[in-house]
Amino acid sequence: MKIISKSILLLSVLLLSSCATIISGSRQNVEINSEPGSAEVYINGIEIGNTPVQKNLKRNQEYSLVLKLDGYEPYETKLERKFNAWYIGNIAFGGLIGLIIDPITGAMHKLKPEEIDGTLKSGTTYTTERGKLLITISMNNDANSEKVGQLKKLK
Numbered sequence: 001m002k003i004i005s006k007s008i009l010l011l012s013v014l015l016l017s018s019c020a021t022i023i024s025g026s027r028q029n030v031e032i033n034s035e036p037g038s039a040e041v042y043i044n045g046i047e048i049g050n051t052p053v054q055k056n057l058k059r060n061q062e063y064s065l066v067l068k069l070d071g072y073e074p075y076e077t078k079l080e081r082k083f084n085a086w087y088i089g090n091i092a093f094g095g096l097i098g099l100i101i102d103p104i105t106g107a108m109h110k111l112k113p114e115e116i117d118g119t120l121k122s123g124t125t126y127t128t129e130r131g132k133l134l135i136t137i138s139m140n141n142d143a144n145s146e147k148v149g150q151l152k153k154l155k
Contacts (some may be wrong), residue, residue, distance in 0.1 A: 006063065009050045013104050024057065024086055024131050025059075025107060027057060028056070028059050028111050028131065028132070028133055029055075029057075029131070029133070030055050030056075030079065030111060030133045030135065031052065031133070032054075032055075033135065033137070034052075034075075034137045035139065035140065037050075038069065039067040039139060040067065040068045040069065041053050041065070041067055041069060042064075042067075043057075043063050043065055044064050045064070045066075045086050049109050054080055055064075057079070057111060057155045058106055059107060059109040059110060060106025060109055060113060061078060063078065065077050065078065065135075067080055071141065071143055072141060072142055073141070075090070075123065075137050075153075077113055079113060080112055080113070080114070081109040081110075082111070083109065083110075084102075084107065084110045086107070087108040088151070097115055110133075123138040123140065124139070125138075131146040143147040
């Protein structure tokens with residue numbers, strides 16, 4: 001009986017000691033939206049689709065994000081790695097293995113849009129919802145484009 005108890009305790013310590021990996025995982029779901037919609041989205045130079053679009057990205061990398069839409073200026077920003085506070089759980093719960101596993105899996109990071117002097121780049125808003133990053137980008141009209149008409153709301 002003591003062997004079984006010790007085995008369960010050891011297994012629990014090993015499995016529950018990498019807090020950030022268990023709580024948030026090594027990937028983060030990122031949803032990108034734009035105003036106006038249907039902008040082409042490029043991550044690290046690769047087209048992934050048109051807005052709104054979702055992508056599951058590794059947390060241990062930084063990404064270049066570009067949105068393009070005819071008649072609008074291209075929008076460029078970065079998704080940066082930031083510290084994930086769940087990593088501290090390894091210290092609180094004595095998870096030596098977690099201190100090693102979380103950096104390897106990338107779970108000690110979370111992705112956030114680029115900040116310049118502590119504020120987001122103009123036109124960017126974001127929220128996080130259950131570990132999911134929701135980014136909305138307002139695109140500016142291209143000054144070089146010729147305006148050919150304006151849609152009006154029906155009354």
